Amino acid sequence: MPERILVADDQTVMQDLLTDLLEQRGAEAVAVGTAEEGLEMISKSPDAFDLVILDLDFGDGKMNGIAGLEAIKKINPTIPVIILTGKGTISTAVEAIKLGAQEYVEKNFYIEENMDLALTRLDHLIRATIDNKRLRREREFYREELKGQYNIVGKSRAIQQVLEQIKVVAPIPRPVLIRGERGTGKELVAAAIHQNSDRKKGAFITINCAALAEGLLECELFGQEDNAFTNASFREGRFVLADKGTLFLDEIGNMSVEFQQKILRVLEYQQFERVGGTKTIKVDVRLLAATNSDIEANIDAGKFRADLYDRLAFETIWLPPLREWKADIELLCYHFMERLAAEVAGIKPKKLTPETLDYLNAYHWPGNVRELKYVIERVTYKFDGGTIFPHHLPQEILTAYSHSDDGQSLSGRLAQVEKQILTDAYEQFQGNLEDTARELNVPLDSLKQLMQKHHIGEEMAR
Ligand SMILES: Nc1ncnc2c1ncn2[C@@H]1O[C@H](COP(=O)(O)OP(=O)(O)OP(=O)(O)O)[C@@H](O)[C@H]1O
């Protein structure tokens, strides 16, 4: 992610010059003309910027740079600040450094070169700010996710067994391999294992191994030493960040065999070197891994190391696809609606009609719980009214339902029998609804609804 830099200077020429320079370096620059404006942006969103470049003098009647600096540092003491100084303000610049500014750059003929140097000197700090910010966000996300035990929802045996397995395996300081189709809750289970272990006070750090090119993955995992020669800047590495905690390696199915060797080494000895470094670093990390690929096939094909598999799969938790625990669909729907309502003001949970549930049950859910979650969230915010009817559901679910009357499921078979009885009676009384209702002993209204549901009488009515 590129760094976002705030430039506060009252001269547009200076704003343009600095913005150009920053954008050339790949940063995203936002320029404002007064310290007040900058301050307002930072107080609205203290993490919005990774660096502030602040002029000292904004003219009469305006807040000056020193006051601006003090206010900024009060809101977020970790934002690095570079002060711009004009002629005769060097002594003020010294004061600014005392107040926590990292650098000052004089506005003179060499401003571009000097700014470039200052930025390079601060690179380390800016990276660290960005890293910390990202980690803070991730941790916040997990804190939310981990709130309460209600996270993993499901009363069916399949899910209860998973919960039982989590409880048993969580306190054992060994790797766990979590397997299952996409969207079945692998990450949720990893977080639950961490939360149920005695490492729960430590960090829960995740990394998606499929999302990064291998060189980057290596830097992210093991860290990287400063190297002026290759322009590489320091990175702590997630193994270190997860020290005394848990590291979750997501989607491990496609790492190269050489890289698997490196992971194996850390697993065995809990030590490694940073990229570009020679010092051996020791850590105490519990590893969890997840995949939805066919590891056994990959092992046979020589794409996955059997010894790494053996290590990771000290214990394996298999997550069932949602189609195998459809009995919990209703529970999950209400859970997701309640969570959305708690998150977004003005949204209330809705009711699902029995027909809507029939439709949800008939669908095969290739994207599993995640797909169900998104479907339910979408219909909850999109439509007015307190009830979700089948016609609110997305097309693929409607289509699946119309093809699902194959007489296989209990509900499908019952529906077929119901339709047959209705059709027979309807024909017997030649389309007279009152007589049909009396014969079947159902109220007329209910009969009409049932007829509609099974599309009976529609041809005759035409
Ligand atoms: N049993 C469950 N109860 C409540 N929410 C669940 C359950 N299982 C999954 N979820 C929710 O479904 C979504 C997908 O879960 P998660 O990200 O853990 O799946 P995953 O198996 O890691 O998927 P992928 O393979 O695509 O990465 C998340 O929002 C998660 O909170």
Ligand SMILES: [Mg+2]
């Ligand atoms: Mg996942």
